Amino acid sequence: MTRTQAGSLCASLSKHARQTLLIGFAVASLGGLSSVCAAGMEKPSAQFAWLQSLEGDWTLTRDQEGEAARHPVIAPLVGAGRVALRYRLVGSKTTVQENIFPDTPREMATMYHCADADCTRLIADHYCSLRNQPILQAADSDVENTIRFECDPTVAICSARAAHLQTLTIERIPDDPDHLTTRFAVHKDGKLADTLVFRFERKR
Numbered sequence: 001m002t003r004t005q006a007g008s009l010c011a012s013l014s015k016h017a018r019q020t021l022l023i024g025f026a027v028a029s030l031g032g033l034s035s036v037c038a039a040g041m042e043k044p045s046a047q048f049a050w051l052q053s054l055e056g057d058w059t060l061t062r063d064q065e066g067e068a069a070r071h072p073v074i075a076p077l078v079g080a081g082r083v084a085l086r087y088r089l090v091g092s093k094t095t096v097q098e099n100i101f102p103d104t105p106r107e108m109a110t111m112y113h114c115a116d117a118d119c120t121r122l123i124a125d126h127y128c129s130l131r132n133q134p135i136l137q138a139a140d141s142d143v144e145n146t147i148r149f150e151c152d153p154t155v156a157i158c159s160a161r162a163a164h165l166q167t168l169t170i171e172r173i174p175d176d177p178d179h180l181t182t183r184f185a186v187h188k189d190g191k192l193a194d195t196l197v198f199r200f201e202r203k204r
Contacts, residue, residue: 044138045119047147051087051096051112051170053177058085058200061179068196073106085182085200100182100198105129110168124149126165130186132157134165145172151187163188178202 060069062079069078077084088097096112108129115121115137122138134157136149149168151158158164166187173179184196 042144043119044114044122047122047138048096048112048114048119050172051147052089052093054087054096054180055089056087057083057203058087058180059203060084061199061201064197064199066195066197068194068198071106073104074101077101077104081203083203084198122147122149124168126168128165130163130165132162132164134158136165136168145174146170161189163193166192 059081060074060078064078069075074084076082084101086099086102088099089095090097091113094113098110098112099107100110101107106129109127111125111127113123113125115123124136124138126134126136128134135152135155137152139148139150141148147170151164151166153159158166163186165184167183167185169183169185171181171183179199179201181197181199185192186194186196
């Protein structure tokens with residue numbers, strides 16, 4: 001090999017090395033981004049464990065917002081210290097049963113459970129005062145301290161024009177196990193019709 005050929009080969013290898021370095025750096029950057037995203041998304045099993053920790057009775061706080069809390073059935077519960085939300089563990093603790101506004105004409109139940117033994121996905125079966133039963137799935141989200149359930153599009157009511165629960169969100173306060181907020185987004189005729197927001201605190 002001549003000096004000229006050797007020089008050309010070295011130049012070629014240097015260029016290839018530079019390209020390899022750049023590609024490697026890009027992949028590493030993407031890997032770091034993936035790690036950040038993954039870190040922000042809580043595993044379904046951890047979300048279910050938190051739902052289990054809600055077991056017990058809850059009351060409506062005084063600081064409610066919107067028209068929902070002014071409903072004649074719900075208004076007497078606001079700040080009254082009466083049970084407005086109840087969580088129970090049923091089915092050998094494999095399901096969290098939620099009863100909102102128990103023992104009232106507006107009572108509704110939601111059953112939270114894992115989709116499989118490995119808890120790769122959370123499901124919410126909702127038994128609504130609208131007299132229908134949408135099934136919702138926990139959506140991927142990087143919003144901390146929030147579990148958002150969305151109506152399963154394979155279930156007929158989720159694409160129906162009739163009023164139904166489209167999304168259900170449960171929000172917690174970091175380092176405060178005794179307060180939570182729920183948001184019910186009701187759809188009708190294919191669009192948002194109402195959003196019901198309720199704030200609760202654990203009953204002592």
